[in-house]
Amino acid sequence: MRYMILVKATKDSEAGVMPSEHLFKAMADYHEELVKAGVLVDASGLQASSKGFRVRYRGKDRSIVDGPFAETKELVAGYTIIDVKSAEEAKKWAVKYPNPTIDGSDTEVEVRRFYELEDFQSSPQIDRFEKLREAAAK
Secondary structure, three states, X not given: OEEEEEEEOOHHHHOOOOOOHHHHXXXXXXXXXXXXHOOEEEXXXXXXXXXXXXXXXXXXXXXXXXXXXXXXXXXXXXXXXXXXXXXXXXXXXXXXXXXXXXXXXXXXEEEEEOOOHHHOOOOHHHHHHHHHHHHHHO
């Protein structure tokens, strides 16, 4: 079961304030522990929304909306993806996640389970996605 730990953006992360050496160390220690346990899939921080964009859909029409975006509570500053055996194991790892704020203030991370192809009923489109997953793994 794959889970994504989502780190929410803050005014500091949106302003491009880099984490302290202490926070970098805590994050490195945590991710090293995930690697040793064989559950880390991927992890990264995301640059401020001012360097990003959104694609807005209106029916079949699409348009680009450049950042920055005002509502930091709706933004993601980083993520960690883990592959574990159960929701309980995901919770065990999630509660060990270091406080991601620059100043250690109150915050939360959100943890969401990925859909796996096995979660869907078999169909030609699911078979197609399976072939795409196999091709991407090569």
